[in-house]
Amino acid sequence: MHQILICLTEQHDWRLVALGGAVCLLASAAAISLFHRARAARGGARLVWITLDAIVAGCGIWATHFIAMQAYGPGAGGAYNIPVTVLSLIFAISVTFIGLSISVSTTRRVLIAAGGAVVGGGVAAMHYTGMMAFEIPAHVGWTAGTVTVSILLGIVFGSCALFVAGRGDGLPNALGATVLLTVAIVSHHFTAMGALELTPDPALVVSGLSIPPASMSFLTAGAAVAIIAIALVAALLDRRAKGELGRQQIVLDTALENMSQGLCMFDAEGKIILFNERYAQMLGRTGMSLTGRFLVDVIREEQARGQWTGDADEFFARLVADAREGRTTTDVVTKFDRSIRVVNQPMQGGGWVATFEDITEWLEAQAKISHMARHDALTNLPNRVLFHEQLEQGLRRAETNDQLAVLCLDLDHFKDINDSLGHPIGDALLKEVGRRLKATVGEHDTVARLGGDEFAVVKVGRSEEAAARAMAGRLVEVISAPYEIDGHQIVIGVSIGISLSPQDGVNPDELLKNADLALYRAKADGRGTYRFFETGMDARAQARRLLEMDMRAALQRNEFQPYYQPIRDVVSDRVVAFEALLRWKHPERGLISPLNFIPLAEETGLIVQLGELVLRRACADAAAWPDDIGVAVNLSPVQFRNPNLIASVTEALEQSGLASGRLELEITESVLLQNSEATLTTLHELRAMGVRISLDDFGTGYSSLSYLRSFPFDKIKIDRSFVSELATREDSIAIIRAVTGLGRSLGIVTTAEGVENATQLELLRREGCTQAQGFLFSQPRPASDVAMMLERPQLRAAG
Numbered sequence: 001m002h003q004i005l006i007c008l009t010e011q012h013d014w015r016l017v018a019l020g021g022a023v024c025l026l027a028s029a030a031a032i033s034l035f036h037r038a039r040a041a042r043g044g045a046r047l048v049w050i051t052l053d054a055i056v057a058g059c060g061i062w063a064t065h066f067i068a069m070q071a072y073g074p075g076a077g078g079a080y081n082i083p084v085t086v087l088s089l090i091f092a093i094s095v096t097f098i099g100l101s102i103s104v105s106t107t108r109r110v111l112i113a114a115g116g117a118v119v120g121g122g123v124a125a126m127h128y129t130g131m132m133a134f135e136i137p138a139h140v141g142w143t144a145g146t147v148t149v150s151i152l153l154g155i156v157f158g159s160c161a162l163f164v165a166g167r168g169d170g171l172p173n174a175l176g177a178t179v180l181l182t183v184a185i186v187s188h189h190f191t192a193m194g195a196l197e198l199t200p201d202p203a204l205v206v207s208g209l210s211i212p213p214a215s216m217s218f219l220t221a222g223a224a225v226a227i228i229a230i231a232l233v234a235a236l237l238d239r240r241a242k243g244e245l246g247r248q249q250i251v252l253d254t255a256l257e258n259m260s261q262g263l264c265m266f267d268a269e270g271k272i273i274l275f276n277e278r279y280a281q282m283l284g285r286t287g288m289s290l291t292g293r294f295l296v297d298v299i300r301e302e303q304a305r306g307q308w309t310g311d312a313d314e315f316f317a318r319l320v321a322d323a324r325e326g327r328t329t330t331d332v333v334t335k336f337d338r339s340i341r342v343v344n345q346p347m348q349g350g351g352w353v354a355t356f357e358d359i360t361e362w363l364e365a366q367a368k369i370s371h372m373a374r375h376d377a378l379t380n381l382p383n384r385v386l387f388h389e390q391l392e393q394g395l396r397r398a399e400t401n402d403q404l405a406v407l408c409l410d411l412d413h414f415k416d417i418n419d420s421l422g423h424p425i426g427d428a429l430l431k432e433v434g435r436r437l438k439a440t441v442g443e444h445d446t447v448a449r450l451g452g453d454e455f456a457v458v459k460v461g462r463s464e465e466a467a468a469r470a471m472a473g474r475l476v477e478v479i480s481a482p483y484e485i486d487g488h489q490i491v492i493g494v495s496i497g498i499s500l501s502p503q504d505g506v507n508p509d510e511l512l513k514n515a516d517l518a519l520y521r522a523k524a525d526g527r528g529t530y531r532f533f534e535t536g537m538d539a540r541a542q543a544r545r546l547l548e549m550d551m552r553a554a555l556q557r558n559e560f561q562p563y564y565q566p567i568r569d570v571v572s573d574r575v576v577a578f579e580a581l582l583r584w585k586h587p588e589r590g591l592i593s594p595l596n597f598i599p600l601a602e603e604t605g606l607i608v609q610l611g612e613l614v615l616r617r618a619c620a621d622a623a624a625w626p627d628d629i630g631v632a633v634n635l636s637p638v639q640f641r642n643p644n645l646i647a648s649v650t651e652a653l654e655q656s657g658l659a660s661g662r663l664e665l666e667i668t669e670s671v672l673l674q675n676s677e678a679t680l681t682t683l684h685e686l687r688a689m690g691v692r693i694s695l696d697d698f699g700t701g702y703s704s705l706s707y708l709r710s711f712p713f714d715k716i717k718i719d720r721s722f723v724s725e726l727a728t729r730e731d732s733i734a735i736i737r738a739v740t741g742l743g744r745s746l747g748i749v750t751t752a753e754g755v756e757n758a759t760q761l762e763l764l765r766r767e768g769c770t771q772a773q774g775f776l777f778s779q780p781r782p783a784s785d786v787a788m789m790l791e792r793p794q795l796r797a798a799g
Contacts, residue, residue, distance in 0.1 A: 020067035021186060027060020028161075028181040035162070035177075036169040038104045042348065050100050057100070058093030059226060061123050061185055065130050068189055084133035088126050095122025103162045107268050107350050112166035113159045119181075120158025123188050124151045131196070139199040146195030150188050157184030261357045262340075268350025270295045270320050282356050283335055295319070319344060323352035332359070339363050376449040378427055379434030387448035387456055391508040394446070394460050395501060404460050404501040405468035408515040409437075409475065411453035412493035412527045416670070419641045420679060421488055428485045429492070440478050441471065456512070465500055465532075472496045472530035480528060495522040496530035504533045520544070524599070544600065550586065551597060551606055555613075560584050562614050562621070563780035566789050567632065567751060567773045570765050575790055577630035577664065579773065580618035581780045582610060602638050611639040612648050619656035619663065621783045629790070632664040632694065640671045646685055653689075660690030666717065668696050672710070683711050694751075698739065713748055718769070720754025726763045733763065740768040 031053055038049035065088075096119050103115030127150075131140075157180050165177035256263060262279030266272060272290050280286045284307065290298065296316035302308040322329050323346045331342045339360045346352045374386035382390065394404055411433065418426035430453065437447045437455060446458040457475075461467055479494040497519025505511040514533040522531040554560060564578035584592040601607040615633050622631035639645065653660055665686060671679065672695075683693060694715040695708075708716075718739055725732040736752070743750040752764050755774030764772055778789050 017068060020064045021182070023067060024060060024064040024185050025178065025182045027056060027063070028185070029174075029178045031057035031060065031181060032161070032165050032174055032177045035100065035104065035165050036174065038100070039166075040169075046104065050097065050104055053100050054093050054097035057096045057119070057181075058089065058122070058126070061092045061096070061126050062089045062130070064185055065127055065189055068193070069130075081133040081135055084129065088129035088133060091129050092122055092126035095119070095125050098122075099158070099162070103166060109163060109166065113163040116159035116162030117155045118158075119162065120153075120155035120184050120188070121151070123154040123158065123185050124192075127154075127189060127192050131192075141197035141199065143195040143197065146191060150191035150195060153191055154184050154188035157181070157187060160184075261355050263356070264354045265347075266295060266319075266323070266351050266354070268320075268323070270316060272298070273351070279356055282338070282340060282358060319352070322346070323350070376434075379431050379449050381434050381438070381455075382446065382448040384448065384450045387446065387450065387458070388508050390446045390448075391458050391511070394458055395506065395508070397460070403465065404458065404511075405465070405471075406499045406501070406511045406515045407457040407459070407468060407472060407475070407530075408450075408497045408512065408519045409455040409457070409479075410495050410519055410523070411455075411479070412495055412523075413670075414453040414492055416637065416641070417490055417492065421490075425485055425488060425490075429483060429490060432483055432485065433479060436478050437475070440474055445471075456515075468498050468500070469530075469532075472498060476528060476530060493528035495519055495527045497522055497533065498530060499533040523603075547597065548600060548604055548606075551584075551601060551604075554584060554586070555606070555609060557587075559586060560610060560613055561782065562617050563782055564621075564631075564786055564789070565773060565780040566777050567771050568777055570761070570769055570772050575629065575777075576771065577632055578622070578625075578786065578789075579632040579666075579780075580614055580621075580634075582614050583780070598636075602636055605638065607636045607638050608642050611636055612652075615648060615652045616655065617783075619652040619658045621786070622662060623656045623658045625786060626790070627659075627662070630662045630664055630692075631658075632666055634666045634696065635671070637668065637670045640667060640679070640682070645682065649686065649689070649691065661692070664692040664694055664715070666694040666696040669698075680711060687712075708742075708746065708748075712746075715749040715751055715771075716743060717751045717753055720774075723752050723754045723760055723764070723774075724756075726760050733767070736764065736769065737767045740770075743770065744768060 034049055034053035034056060038046055038053055041049050066085075099115045099118030099120075099122060101115070102118060103112045106112060106115075128147075161177045161180035161184055164173055164180060167173050256274075256276035257278075259276060259278055262276060262282045264272060264275040264279045271292060271294050275290055277286075280288075280290065285298065285302075288298065288301065294316075296312055299308050299312040299316065303312055319329075322344060326346045328346065329344045333340050333342060338358055341357045341359045343355045343357075344352050345355070374383060374389075375381065376383045391404075391406065414426070414429070417429060430449070433455070434447070434449060437457070441447055441457055442459065444460065448456045450456050457471070459468055459471060475496060476494055479492070483490040483492070497515045497517065499505060499511045499514035499518060501511055504514045518531045518533040521534075522529050525531065560582060562580040563583045564580055566575040567577040567579060568574065569576045582594060582598070584594075584597055586592050598607070601610055611634075618631050618633050622629070625631075635645075642648075649663075649665070652658075653663065667683075687693060692714040693711070694717055695713045696717045697719045698716040716739065718736060722732050722735050726736065740750050742748075749770045750768075751771040751773060752760075752769050753773050755761055755764065755772045755776045757776060760774075761772055761776060781789060
């Protein structure tokens, strides 16, 4: 140590020493600034900045060495070998480049320090190579211990310099790293010079490739100027880059704080580098210190407050491992009752960026869309799509001994309610039906609305035939119970078709089809009941479809025509009117009974066209009859709901020239079941035209007497079921007596249908019935036979 002090104080020119120190400090500042710039760059730009940094640092080390050598008094008579001097500069730049590359390319502190140690080693390599270039008439020797100390000083301080620089580019770190690098160079040089031992020998001569000290002074000064110039340029570039970075930082901060997503950036070790306020708000970390902290420490703090569950270390280790292996991960976590989607995206050079998006509303919207796609909007029951899926699942889950029952339900008379009381009432009725269905079926049964007034039920169990039978009975009873909706008391029924798996099908489509066929059978059998699928129903359904096609073709071929049955006045014993009854003369099947095609026509809506056809032809035929003979035409409930009914009647009367008083329209109690203002309005409009209105099938409906109060009918027709048992049942006679008495009191004509023998006619005459109609007088005949029926009113049907 004493030797080093003597060397520094007695053998050096302090003015040049100060100059060398200044050059070293300037070069070190430039080197540290470029080091930070290189760490901020990526790819090829980083390599350029590392190279520039190595040149500046290497030249600074080299210039410091040779300026300090000019200050060394004993060496005044020496010179410098040119090739070795150049080699020392190359060593300074090359070794420094290696050390800087190590430190710049990593975030691990140990490796950053190792790179600094290499730079310190480069200082030593340059110094001792430069000393080899020093030629003087003396023998050069070295003190081994002091040499070792000089090398260690360069390595230690060089390592510390880049370690501090690697902590960040803030001013304290930059100043600290600059001072440490300067100390590394200066302490090494002067310690090494203290190890130098010169023994004069006049016999030694300086080689011809040496450069004298004066020339070396110019070279060193030039190198110093170059260093200063490069440092200034680097400083300007760095300042401009920092200004641009500052502007970019402002833009970045603005963007970060206005993001709807939370964002947090982590380094390779899991330390928080950057985050926005939205991140802190979403995760409830607004009151916590976050920047520079390890994520695992933040999680542990939350865990201590009961805001985190799970293994914090395991979670953190998984995130770090995923980032190192370049895996992008996506998770959905729940925080403060909010669903947050977290995407972890690895970064180049280590670390990762996590984005946090609140997807609570999106998930709710998706769930709502999914629900809407699979549920009926009105009743909130599963729709056809979901029902089909659940039926498939039920079939897959069903065990070997299990049965699965599919029940298809169709509401009876719903269209009448919808048309008469309006769609809001119809919708309310459907919702109430859905509620009753859900309340009636079992907990594990599925209820769905397939569309319109169609519903379906799936039931799974061991003996589903018996269970389905019991359930169908309950459903008929529950659905048929009266409804009270907006002041209206409504009564509907339900028809149910049932198919069973596996005997009736093993896939959803087959089971639904067969349940639908059974439903048609239930409707055909009078509605308000249920039927199981049976083999052969498919054939009947095919026949029904063929019949419908034939009916449509028959309308085009004009195969439908009205037949007429006389209505006779009981007192005067003469024909007063004819009832028009539709007949179908099929070219292949012959005369088809109305019982076979009228119900189908009502279901398909063809009854409207058929009814208009009968109305037009009946009016046209009746116009050719005597003026005192009327014609009666039946109106179907479907036809009565047609908004064009008034126009059709008016057109038929005008085209035929028939007086409106000769036309009688017969309606059944099912029309009045609607009991709506629109129905009564239509009846009054017809009555105002002069058309007479008859109530057909009187006594077979729900509340006939109330109907007589709601509208002043011209005629009531007593159903044939009462007439057929007149001679055998006292209650039938009592009913006839009551109806005819009611008619006389109200001034309403009474007509008995289905009169087949003289005994029935005599009893009707005795009870005061006004008119009679039936096979006793004639079966229905074509229009060409009307004249004959008028001449022979008691003509009996043959056979």
